[in-house]
Amino acid sequence: QRAYKKSSINRFIIIGLDGLEPTLVEKYMSEGKLPNFSKLKKGGTYAKLQTTIPSISPVAWSSFMTGSNPSKHNIFDFLSRDPKTYLPDLSSARIGKPKKTLSLGKYNIPLSKPEIKGLRKSIPFWKILGQKGIFSTILRVPITFPPEKFKGHLLSGMCTPDLKGSQGTFSFYTSDKERIKKREGGMNIPVTLNGDKIETYISGPENTLLQNDEEIRLPLRISIDKNKKEALLEVSGQKFKLEKHTFSGWKKLTFHPGLGIKIKGIC
Template identity: 25%
Template sequence: MTETIVVGLDGANWALLRPWLDDGTLPNIAALRDDGVSSDMESCLPPVTCPNWRCYTTGKNPGKLGVFWWEKIDTTNRTLTTPTSRSFDSANYWDYLNEDDLTAGILNVPMTYPPDELDGFLVSGGPGSEQDAYTHPPELGDDLDSRGYQLHPTVPVTADEDREAADAMVDLIDDRLATFRDLIDENPVDVAHCTVFYVNVLQHFFWRGEPTRRAWEVIDDHLGDLREEHPDATLLLMSDHGCTDIDTVFNANAWLESMGYLVTDRKGTDAFVKLGLNKKRASQLAHRFGVHDLVVRHAPERLKNSVPDDEEGFKREQKLERVNWDETTAIASGQGLVYVVGDDAAVTEQLLGDLRNLRDHEGRPVASEVLRREDAYSGSHVDEAPTVVFDQRPGVHTSGAIGDNPVFERPGKWAAENVRTGLFLAAGPDVEGTLEETVSILDVAPTVLHSVGSAVPTDVDGRALDLFGGESPGERDPIPASAVDSASDQSVQDRLADLGYLE
């Protein structure tokens, strides 16, 4: 019998769902909330899929994991890398379950490709996974392929006009949850997890629009079925972060350039930006005509490097090639991360002050909090982190592109952006007590272990929530992590670009 089921809802928070809970659109989530215990949940900075899903699976902050966003910039060597599952310097909670002779079934957790071995099953999650060698055991992938299981949409949603692609994404979410229910019925495990990832893609482009509402109705129906099929299980709902609508786009590198922190040398490549030629548009056309893989394989590298990623300009390694490193003192990634060249203390101090004082055209702050990396993170990898970390004010979307952009502009292709406040819910016959304050995403892994009587490793940052009565969970020695692999994975980057996730 499956004792604990975790459903991860990417980008979910109670504020997002409140109108649909109030009008009866989501009756099963409402019933679970009435019967169980729930609270807001705070994610790690930045509040983004990567690294927060792995903060959940490990119970550790990014400073212990060595991954801070979709990209890591090395200003000394002037390189940029993209993480894979091997980049996170930690064991996951299911490794401890296996050590206790308990089984786990993990489906679609982001940043789990390539998959690790475990007693049970693991189906790698997007956006960085590929439909090849994506499961453990390997033969499970053959079975899923025969069922028509899709890791990713055939055509990605890249704008709010993409209604047909959005409908297909809702169908993919439906199939994902149906597959999860079938798997834990056919392969009973002690603890099971499924992440519903693409719902947040819909939120980014449509906010609470019709495609997003339909996706949440599908999720609600499956949650009702899970509750009926596993009445004795502890059911946990959690998210990696929340989501809210956008009122301002902050082009961080345009601001750094205007302030003299960043100096670029773009030369003739800006002609592509002015002509409206970019990889996103080319990718949309290639997907539409079924030649995307062919174009990716055969387009000359020189051309790829000259064409901007989208209308915002150059991203990933491309943007590094446009930096005048001899004169630059800081460069930004997206969503609240800035690297100071050489970690210069004076530049860092000035940058902290400038960001704290920065206001948009309407006098609103860009950041609700601006931190040194030592104050945002703890652990052995802090010195690899961005020098300055800021929490975007709700309503702000920060782009890390380099291009011909204003510092501030109105929302473009994204209608909504992530926020740090997500949600947590626990329901089931063994759940008792209350949650009187916001919990941390780092608390979920220890709580999952506690729910099945497993001890909690001493190196986690979170705590097991007191939801099950009885004695507090015991402690155990950590399982040593495998070697960190910091190599950039081009397929991961291409998939992220297709989905618009390297914002």
């Protein structure tokens, strides 16, 4: 509380936009095309920041939050290499498997928690603020997974793995059997057409409870009404309609690996 009493301002907000090109922003502000940015500049503080070498998101954001160069915070790219296998690996975090497991029939039951370790070094400024008694809220700043304890709230951003353990995987749904065989990136998922009915699935995380780690799938059924130009979707116990050329809101999904365990996500 002593820190608040000495402060000359009540609240301080930093807005960071990934990949923003300042010369274009300045040009469009001068032309009156970015009125809200102009208001922010007039009512607050605006300055160009020098980027890092290399000038890519995880490196620059790590320097932003720690005030350190890459040689100190240890983030040089999106990926690093595993010195044992030389295969690419996530540079910002290491996600391991449980060290102890129990084999029981088709199941491989974990007896310990998997290791999740952040690889970014140096101290972010909000942790220093917390040490001085100043509460802060950090929203979607890259390279903040796994979140560290500090005096405040944090929602991790870029480089947070999804349920599949990836950095985002897209799905391409098709009835073309030849296209299914090709793998150009993402996932090619087959659909079965039966008149105005479509049956397919949503690909979920690997079932690490099973010996073979097969993926968990949720059936997805789609009924098309051509007259109304809409479709009825059924997935994870939910039904909702979509009109042509529209997106749904976020939908909560529940995957069931077995043994009464539930894995929840959104899509």
